[in-house]
Each structure stands twice: as C-alpha cells, then as structure tokens.
Amino acid sequence: MPRAIALTTLNETVEARGAAFPIHGVYEASYRAVVDAFMENYRVEDETGSSCSVIKNGKVVVDIWAGFADRERTRAWEKHSTVCMMSVAKGVTSIGFNMLVDRGLIDVDAPVARYWPEFAQNGKAGIKVRWVRVRGALSTRCSRWPEIGLRSRRARLADPHRQIHVATDQGGYQEPPVESNPVTVVTPTSGRLSATLVHAQQQECRS
Numbered sequence: 006m007p008r009a010i011a012l013t014t015l016n017e018t019v020e021a022r023g024a025a026f027p028i029h030g031v032y033e034a035s036y037r038a039v040v041d042a043f044m045e046n047y048r049v050e051d052e053t054g055s056s057c058s059v060i061k062n063g064k065v066v067v068d069i070w071a072g073f074a075d076r077e078r079t080r081a082w083e084k085h086s087t088v089c090m091m092s093v094a095k096g097v098t099s100i101g102f103n104m105l106v107d108r109g110l111i112d113v114d115a116p117v118a119r120y121w122p123e124f125a126q127n128g129k130a131g132i133k134v135r136w137v138r139v140r141g142a143l144s145t146r147c148s149r150w151p152e153i154g155l156r157s158r159r160a161r162l163a164d165p166h167r168q169i170h171v172a173t174d175q176g177g178y179q180e181p182p183v184e185s186n187p188v189t190v191v192t193p194t195s196g197r198l199s200a201t202l203v204h205a206q207q208q209e210c211r212s
Contacts, residue, residue: 010033010065011034012031013031013032013034014030015028015040016029019044019047019048026047026052026073027071027081028040028043028070029071029084030067030068031065031068031069032067033067035066036066036067039057039059040067043055047071047072052072053072053078054070054071054072054074055070055071055072056070057069057070068084070082070084070086074086112134113134113135114135115133116130116132116134117132117134117136118130119134120134
C-alpha cells in the first residue's frame with residue numbers, strides 16, 4: 006500500500022510593492038523549493054494572483070495559491086479561483102499525439118485524410134500529418150475569417166466545433182517551407198487539430 010504523503014500547511018505573507026500578498030495551501034516538505042520559487046514571483050515580478058499544483062504518481066505534493074483575483078486587490082485569490090488558461094491544449098494533445106506516433110498508430114508522413122477523411126476536401130488531400138504542427142500549413146487565419154467581424158471571429162475561435170468545421174472546409178493551404186519534427190506546436194489551432202486526429206484514431210481503433 007502506498008505511503009501517505011504528509012503535507013505541510015502554508016499560511017505566509019509576501020510583502021512587495023507596498024502590498025501584502027497572502028500565500029496559502031499545502032505542500033510536501035521536499036517540494037519547499039517550489040513554494041519558494043512561487044513566492045519569489047511576488048517579490049521580483051509584477052505578480053497579482055496565481056496558483057500552482059504539482060501531482061506526482063497520482064498524489065498531490067504541491068497545491069498552493071496566493072495574492073488577489075483582481076488588479077485592485079479587493080478579491081483574494083482562493084483555492085478554486087477560475088482563470089483563463091492560454092495554450093493548455095497544446096501540451097496535453099502533444100503528449101497524446103506523440104504517444105500514438107510512438108506506438109505506430111499514427112504515421113506523421115501520411116496524409117491527414119487517412120485518419121480524418123473529411124479533411125481532404127478543397128485541395129487538402131496531400132497535407133501530411135506532421136504539417137498539422139507547422140505554421141503555414143494548417144492555420145484558420147485563412148480567407149474565410151476576414152468575412153466576419155472581429156467580435157464574431159473571437160467567438161468562433163472559442164468554439165471547438167466551429168474551428169474543426171472551418172479547418173475541414175477551408176482550402177488554400179500550402180506545403181510548409183521546412184519539414185519539421187511533429188512535436189512542434191506553433192499554429193493557433195494546432196492543439197485542436199491534433200486533438201481531432203487523436204480522437205479520429207481512437208474511433209478507428211474501436212471500430
């Protein structure tokens with residue numbers, strides 16, 4: 006039976022830039038360096054509020070939060086404060102995508118349409134899987150976006166189903182100038198497109 010991890014309760018304060026930033030949470034003693042680095046951000050950076058969680062072998066070893074949820078410092082940052090996360094899907098889908106490549110379930114030099122048949126329309130039949138990860142081949146910055154307003158464009162970019170529909174329907178993609186390693190993630194929708202490939206492969210394995 007795995008040994009239970011003893012967690013230390015954290016209730017400290019960092020004084021910086023004329024304000025006091027409360028630091029709360031729990032951590033395993035051997036991860037104190039993570040806590041110190043987290044607190045240092047408040048001393049030397051323009052940090053207002055943040056949180057950090059580390060899980061090892063399914064066990065929480067760091068779960069800390071600090072500061073405030075607004076620039077005016079009127080709302081304390083809490084354990085479950087919600088924030089906008091940037092590019093989270095890229096790292097997660099890259100792991101899943103490259104696991105499938107490593108297991109031989111996805112060939113990065115095969116056409117995307119092998120796994121996602123609908124993608125082949127409008128001249129995209131020759132687009133390789135590896136190009137999903139490369140700027141210039143698969144980006145929905147294409148010709149259809151200027152036809153709609155900025156506010157609508159932002160809303161559609163936040164809609165995963167709309168992103169996939171546009172990527173499927175869009176033409177005019179081109180071969181990237183340089184072949185690259187499939188782990189590269191640089192296009193605005195690469196995480197979403199890779200996730201679609203992973204899902205398509207899962208469906209193929211189940212059928």
